[in-house]
Amino acid sequence: xxxxxxxxxxxxxxxxxxxxxxxxxxxxxxxxxxxxxxxxxxxxxxxxxxxxxxxxxxxxxxxxxxxxxxxxxxxxxxxxxxxxxxxxxxxxxxxxxxxxxxxxxxxxxxxxxxxxxxxxxxxxxxxxxxxxxxxxxxxxxxxxxxxxxxxxxxxxxxxxxxxxxxxxxxxxxxxxxxxxxxxxxxxxxxxxxxxxxxxxxxxxxxxxxxxxxxxxxxxxxxxxxxxxxxxxxxxxxxxxxxxxxxxxxxxxxxxxxxxxxxxxxxxxxxxxxxxxxxxxxxxxxxxxxxxxxxxxxxxxxxxxxxxxxxxxxxxxxxxxxxxxxxxxxxxxxxxxxxxxxxxxxx
Amino acid sequence: xxxxxxxxxxxxxxxxxxxxxxxxxxxxxxxxxxxxxxxxxxxxxxxxxxxxxxxxxxxxxxxxxxxxxxxxxxxxxxxxxxxxxxxxxxxxxxxxxxxxxxxxxxxxxxxxxxxxxxxxxxxxxxxxxxxxxxxxxxxxxxxxxxxxxxxxxxxxxxxxxxxxxxxxxxxxxxxxxxxxxxxxxxxxxxxxxxxxxxxxxxxxxxxxxxxxxxxxxxxxxxxxxxxxxxxxxxxxxxxxxxxxxxxxxxxxxxxxxxxxxxxxxxxxxxxxxxxxxxxxxxxxxxxxxxxxxxxxxxxxxxxxxxxxxxxxxxxxxxxxxxxxxxxxxxxxxxxxxxxxxxxxxx
DNA sequence: CTGTTAGCGCTTTCAC
DNA sequence: GTGAAAGCGCTAACAG
Numbered sequence: 116x117x118x119x120x121x122x123x124x125x126x127x128x129x130x131x132x133x134x135x136x137x138x139x140x141x142x143x144x145x146x147x148x149x150x151x152x153x154x155x156x157x158x159x160x161x162x163x164x165x166x167x168x169x170x171x172x173x174x175x176x177x178x179x180x181x182x183x184x185x186x187x188x189x190x191x192x193x194x195x196x197x198x199x200x201x202x203x204x205x206x207x208x209x210x211x212x213x214x215x216x217x218x219x220x221x222x223x224x225x226x227x228x229x230x231x232x233x234x235x236x237x238x239x240x241x242x243x244x245x246x247x248x249x250x251x252x253x254x255x256x257x258x259x260x261x262x263x264x265x266x267x268x269x270x271x272x273x274x275x276x277x278x279x280x281x282x283x284x285x286x287x288x289x290x291x292x293x294x295x296x297x298x299x300x301x302x303x304x305x306x307x308x309x310x311x312x313x314x315x316x317x318x319x320x321x322x323x324x325x326x327x328x329x330x331x332x333x334x335x336x337x338x339x340x341x342x343x344x345x346x347x348x349x350x351x352x353x354x355x356x357x358x359x360x361x362x363x364x365x366x367x368x369x370x371x372x373x374x375x376x377x378x379x380x381x382x383x384x385x386x387x388x389x390x391x392x393x394x395x396x397x398x399x400x401x402x403x404x405x406x407x408x409x410x411x412x413x414x415x416x417x418x419x420x421x422x423x424x425x426x427x428x429x430x431x432x433x434x435x436x437x438x439x440x441x442x443x444x445x446x447x448x449x450x451x452x453x454x455x456x457x458x459x460x461x
Numbered sequence: 462x463x464x465x466x467x468x469x470x471x472x473x474x475x476x477x478x479x480x481x482x483x484x485x486x487x488x489x490x491x492x493x494x495x496x497x498x499x500x501x502x503x504x505x506x507x508x509x510x511x512x513x514x515x516x517x518x519x520x521x522x523x524x525x526x527x528x529x530x531x532x533x534x535x536x537x538x539x540x541x542x543x544x545x546x547x548x549x550x551x552x553x554x555x556x557x558x559x560x561x562x563x564x565x566x567x568x569x570x571x572x573x574x575x576x577x578x579x580x581x582x583x584x585x586x587x588x589x590x591x592x593x594x595x596x597x598x599x600x601x602x603x604x605x606x607x608x609x610x611x612x613x614x615x616x617x618x619x620x621x622x623x624x625x626x627x628x629x630x631x632x633x634x635x636x637x638x639x640x641x642x643x644x645x646x647x648x649x650x651x652x653x654x655x656x657x658x659x660x661x662x663x664x665x666x667x668x669x670x671x672x673x674x675x676x677x678x679x680x681x682x683x684x685x686x687x688x689x690x691x692x693x694x695x696x697x698x699x700x701x702x703x704x705x706x707x708x709x710x711x712x713x714x715x716x717x718x719x720x721x722x723x724x725x726x727x728x729x730x731x732x733x734x735x736x737x738x739x740x741x742x743x744x745x746x747x748x749x750x751x752x753x754x755x756x757x758x759x760x761x762x763x764x765x766x767x768x769x770x771x772x773x774x775x776x777x778x779x780x781x782x783x784x785x786x787x788x789x790x791x792x793x794x795x796x797x798x799x800x801x802x803x804x805x806x807x
Numbered sequence: 808c809t810g811t812t813a814g815c816g817c818t819t820t821c822a823c
Numbered sequence: 824g825t826g827a828a829a830g831c832g833c834t835a836a837c838a839g
Contacts, residue, residue, distance in 0.1 A: 126831095126832055128832080138833085138834095139834085139835085142834065142835090146834095171832055171833070172833095173831090173833090174832035174833040174834090175832080175833055175834075176833090177831090177834090178832075178833040178834040178835080179833085179834060180834080
């Protein structure tokens, strides 16, 4: 039993002949270019549909000649997660080069809306596509929309700006991520009852706020025996997170669970360790050199992860598909919420 | 700050000029074709390296003209996991077609070594690449090696034959998957002590045997309070799994955990449910319509999953890269062990 | 509004 | 051993 999943290969020329027009006209219709009589458009479209014709991407790519340029706008400053994304883009160098794709990294202060917005404005016209780790702010939204209007394909990366007209979001559903963290803390705490601490960067960041929301949802609904303490805002800094958590641990002897929403993991781990509270169920985000070590040590119990390699590659593939006018394999580009424990460390 | 990750685009002609040879010779060297003087080879290779030249895949693809044919050899009979793989291949139809790639599904009895081997032999010469869900058996190994010797690219899918000369394995590390299941059962059981049951298809299947091995490793080392019962062999059949498990549950009132290694999930769930043992921590494999429902109901606690969509696409991409002689993005093609709980259901 | 034509950068004969 | 030349199936510029 054998079943073929693809159609036989026709060419533009075949379609042209069948529709009784020239190559160029088929090309125009294929790309919704103006200057074709509606009736002709219809005839050509019918011929295309009738044969379920797919233009050969390789030929199209070759003929257009021009290389494509993409920009990745990423936070400046040391952030292991972002560094991983950059590293994975670097690993793709040969792949990109074989496709005549140029990717540039542009570092900016993504937490400062006006700065980010002007960085985006500066890109206008120069790129076929832009991936941006974006703060959700009106001025940023406007900058994104301007890019889109100028014909640039835009994807938001890791952090979304849903109110903008960006073409795609590459990242996880942060509410679901928070829910997952909540379920893990609750389940791993087991029969014990007590208090649960949350350390976040800032509740002003959309992704952090969403995670906390999801976490609380699950805690309230499913683990009524656990008492969630007010959120500590560590600004993703190690020292500050450590100090705040150390104080909290001192005040509450019955803390049994901890959710670290953002970065500052080093500080959180230190506070826990110095207080000798190895029994606390500790769930955080992202697999980095540090969290990997903490998981192996057993100090950290689980990391919720959004595979940075997948995000980097998905962003490139989506920008490429958008630029080519190809459909996006949405299932492929969807970023999953990975639960990483010691034994399934990637 | 902007940094370019790709080299500037040269062409074969540039290299030819620089090496003082013709286009054709550069092409020969590039593909290790015979009939070039060693010294010329060296000169050309140097020119290529010096410019870190990458041939344009689109041009190569176009020039070769011939479409590529891949075969997927999959188990016959109803297996939801395999059906999902097929479905995802179907979703890629447009993508495949735009690249002039032909994928055929070939159903066979992959559990019968001679049958599988002869199915593979029959493919020889007709395909550029073959993906096969393979039983690890000497006769199958020989068939795979024959294909490889005939110039066909071969990847094993889901279940590996490491002793063969297959070019790549697309699937998870099953020992690690078993370890992950063990850690989950152990951690979710919590403070309780008691017995743990294992239901497998057959210990003769390599993947099942490896998962059980990993599971026991973790149980022994980390959860000494849990007592693992002998493996029930349900042959991946619902009825048989149900009967065996029902009897076991009757015999042991103190079963607190259950690991379902393969299929037969329907039967396992029914046994558990009919016995009213909703408290048993139940961990199984793969996200299907059924396991999804069981997770949402709370009867099942976690599913270890190997994203079938990712496996299908990875197999195609790897075969394509092998056929083109491109390097494989190993990080991208690596299949992760996903832990799926209710809140991070994909 | 529509058609003709010259490439894009490779691969592949076929000569030499 | 090596080179010259004819395409592969599209795109884009130009001509009508």
